Amino acid sequence: MTTATTSVKTRTTSSDPVRWAGRGLAALAGLLLVLFPLLSDDRYYQNMIILSLVFAVGASGLSIIAGYAGYISLGQGAFIGVGGYTIGVLATRVPGVSPWWWVPLAGVVGGLLALVLGLVSLRSRGPSFVIITVAFLFLVQVIAVNWSSLTGGTAGLTLPLPSWSSDMLNWPFHYALVAILGLQLLMAWWIRRTKLGMGLIAIREDETKAATIGINLPVEKVIAFVASSFFVGMAGAVYGYYLTFIDPRGMFSILLSVQIVLALLIGGKASLWGPVLGAFIIEPLNEIANNNLGGGNTRLFLFGGLLIAVVVFLPQGILPAIEELIDKVRNRGRAGLSGARIGTGGSLASLTASLTVVEREPAAQAKPLLEVKGLTKSFGGLAAVDGASLVVPEGSITGLIGPNGSGKTTLFNLIDDTIHADSGEVWLAGERIDGLPSWARAHRGLGRTFQITRLFGDLTVLENVVAAQRSFSLEQLGRIAVSGPEAKAAEELLEYVGMRAYRDQKARALSYGQQKMVELAQVLMLDPRLILLDEPAGGINPVLIDRMGEMIRELNSYGKTFLIVEHNMPFVLGLCDPVHVLSRGRTMATGTPAEIQADPAVIDAYLGDDFLLEPESAPEPKVTL
Numbered sequence: 001m002t003t004a005t006t007s008v009k010t011r012t013t014s015s016d017p018v019r020w021a022g023r024g025l026a027a028l029a030g031l032l033l034v035l036f037p038l039l040s041d042d043r044y045y046q047n048m049i050i051l052s053l054v055f056a057v058g059a060s061g062l063s064i065i066a067g068y069a070g071y072i073s074l075g076q077g078a079f080i081g082v083g084g085y086t087i088g089v090l091a092t093r094v095p096g097v098s099p100w101w102w103v104p105l106a107g108v109v110g111g112l113l114a115l116v117l118g119l120v121s122l123r124s125r126g127p128s129f130v131i132i133t134v135a136f137l138f139l140v141q142v143i144a145v146n147w148s149s150l151t152g153g154t155a156g157l158t159l160p161l162p163s164w165s166s167d168m169l170n171w172p173f174h175y176a177l178v179a180i181l182g183l184q185l186l187m188a189w190w191i192r193r194t195k196l197g198m199g200l201i202a203i204r205e206d207e208t209k210a211a212t213i214g215i216n217l218p219v220e221k222v223i224a225f226v227a228s229s230f231f232v233g234m235a236g237a238v239y240g241y242y243l244t245f246i247d248p249r250g251m252f253s254i255l256l257s258v259q260i261v262l263a264l265l266i267g268g269k270a271s272l273w274g275p276v277l278g279a280f281i282i283e284p285l286n287e288i289a290n291n292n293l294g295g296g297n298t299r300l301f302l303f304g305g306l307l308i309a310v311v312v313f314l315p316q317g318i319l320p321a322i323e324e325l326i327d328k329v330r331n332r333g334r335a336g337l338s339g340a341r342i343g344t345g346g347s348l349a350s351l352t353a354s355l356t357v358v359e360r361e362p363a364a365q366a367k368p369l370l371e372v373k374g375l376t377k378s379f380g381g382l383a384a385v386d387g388a389s390l391v392v393p394e395g396s397i398t399g400l401i402g403p404n405g406s407g408k409t410t411l412f413n414l415i416d417d418t419i420h421a422d423s424g425e426v427w428l429a430g431e432r433i434d435g436l437p438s439w440a441r442a443h444r445g446l447g448r449t450f451q452i453t454r455l456f457g458d459l460t461v462l463e464n465v466v467a468a469q470r471s472f473s474l475e476q477l478g479r480i481a482v483s484g485p486e487a488k489a490a491e492e493l494l495e496y497v498g499m500r501a502y503r504d505q506k507a508r509a510l511s512y513g514q515q516k517m518v519e520l521a522q523v524l525m526l527d528p529r530l531i532l533l534d535e536p537a538g539g540i541n542p543v544l545i546d547r548m549g550e551m552i553r554e555l556n557s558y559g560k561t562f563l564i565v566e567h568n569m570p571f572v573l574g575l576c577d578p579v580h581v582l583s584r585g586r587t588m589a590t591g592t593p594a595e596i597q598a599d600p601a602v603i604d605a606y607l608g609d610d611f612l613l614e615p616e617s618a619p620e621p622k623v624t625l
């Protein structure tokens with residue numbers, strides 16, 4: 001094993017004036033919030049701000065599961081209610097203890113409940129997930145109504161009145177909520193910078209692909225659930241104490257959850273400050289509708305109209321829309337990177353923060369790294385893969401060719417569990433892996449790229465690479481991804497594939513060829529033993545095809561094993577040995593490129609006469625299945 005280091009300069013945007021202006025505005029808003037109780041003793045506005053703070057904590061918490069991970073929940077109000085009931089039950093049953101002590105406990109109860117919801121709803125997504133969260137909210141409400149010995153049922157619970165001087169008005173509630181919101185925002189900010197945050201956004205963008213780069217979907221989703229509800233439970237407790245009376249109808253009202261979702265959507269669901277802005281828009285509107293416009297139906301009409309307007313005109317929310325506008329104005333007239341040539345790439349010798357280099361066995365002694373035995377997969381009546389078997393020797397660049405529709409991509413999908421096989425076995429380095437999910441296969445050294453690239457469009461190029469997770473540990477999830485060793489390793493790989501100049505661009509802005517290069521860097525971030533490349537030369541220009549071939553050879557000389565699906569015959573026959581030929585979902589031939597080109601069955605089924613070798617140079621096919 002060889003190692004060396006390379007110094008990578010990390011770019012900083014801390015001198016960006018727009019960024020500073022944004023920070024200045026946030027600081028000013030924060031200062032106003034802190035000073036407000038001292039500046040005004042108007043209880044109407046105090047109440048409005050306290051409710052806005054509760055919504056802000058709820059919406060910011062929701063941004064973790066809905067904004068980052070893409071799971072919109074209509075059950076967020078349940079955690080406020082559960083927080084309220086935790087303090088209500090304990091404050092009325094445990095006399096002599098200040099109710100404030102129960103606030104952190106309410107966070108723990110909210111987190112535990114979220115853990116249960118997370119586990120129950122793991123397999124659902126989209127509308128079915130939303131329905132589960134609504135059902136969850138109603139279920140908790142029904143429990144609160146029926147468990148009357150604990151909750152007081154529909155009669156509700158009356159909490160002890162605050163014991164502090166009336167001169168202090170609602171200050172303690174206000175400051176407690178400001179502190180909880182601060183902690184909530186700090187957590188949301190921190191998560192967005194970690195491997196966990198990258199993983200959650202990857203889940204939002206393309207869950208299947210996320211699993212193939214080592215992201216442990218169930219664990220990360222459950223963590224996101226718990227993180228999205230802990231501080232919300234605490235805010236619910238402060239809210240319950242502030243109300244001094246709680247009942248199931250008020251605390252578990254679906255309207256509360258709807259308002260939280262609205263706040264999130266209006267402000268910007270994946271932005272840090274967006275949910276806070278949204279909360280401070282929604283709650284005042286709520287008050288105005290209640291006090292000045294007759295409440296009831298007007299309120300529903302207002303919120304419904306607002307929701308439609310946001311979805312139609314500001315699908316990203318207010319803050320992201322403003323950010324996009326600022327970016328557009330700033331970049332007007334700038335050449336940018338579009339049309340620039342992809343870099344010539346760095347040398348592999350300098351890649352050591354990112355890749356493990358293994359001495360290659362001589363070909364004759366190479367052990368099988370991948371063994372596929374009798375894999376089958378049918379779609380309806382069509383057997384796409386029909387008992388395919390093949391071996392990829394360690395240290396080889398193995399080719400997999402075959403006519404369109406012969407099952408090559410499906411076979412890749414079965415090898416990495418992007419789709420489940422009906423039957424058959426997959427062995428990697430002597431371990432049977434066909435019972436493992438995609439991310440566990442990635443952790444064992446299996447990486448793959450896709451025929452049509454599948455980068456996470458909303459992440460930057462650097463974030464796409466850094467999102468890949470070589471192994472699973474809570475320590476690794478908490479690692480900062482956008483700077484430090486993780487970013488350094490990703491930058492090395494981007495330099496290698498010639499895409500480092502694009503590190504801060506959103507992946508969706510890249511050309512197809514550029515995406516291919518970034519996807520290769522992403523898969524290399526896993527430091528895999530075996531890399532499955534699905535048409536690496538497909539749809540890219542001849543210069544890039546040459547560079548791709550060069551990189552594959554170079555990586556192979558550093559110990560990486562490849563299995564390559566490709567239709568570009570000069571590319572695959574010049575690079576791969578052995579070559580497997582797939583026809584109708586079965587391996588029909590295996591051999592060296594020369595043997596394959598001389599196999600009449602392969603010529604007949606796939607190659608045609610263009611690839612026929614001169615008779616004298618054509619050896620007999622070694623293996624024909």
Ligand SMILES: Nc1ncnc2c1ncn2[C@@H]1O[C@H](COP(=O)(O)OP(=O)(O)OP(=O)(O)O)[C@@H](O)[C@H]1O
Binds near residue numbers: 405406411451
């Ligand atoms: N999800 C799916 N649902 C239904 N049929 C599918 C699905 N995926 C693949 N197939 C079918 O399975 C067969 C094999 O497809 P596959 O994409 O694996 O072929 P391929 O050899 O990779 O083709 P190409 O070289 O054109 O990419 C095709 O007939 C295809 O239509």
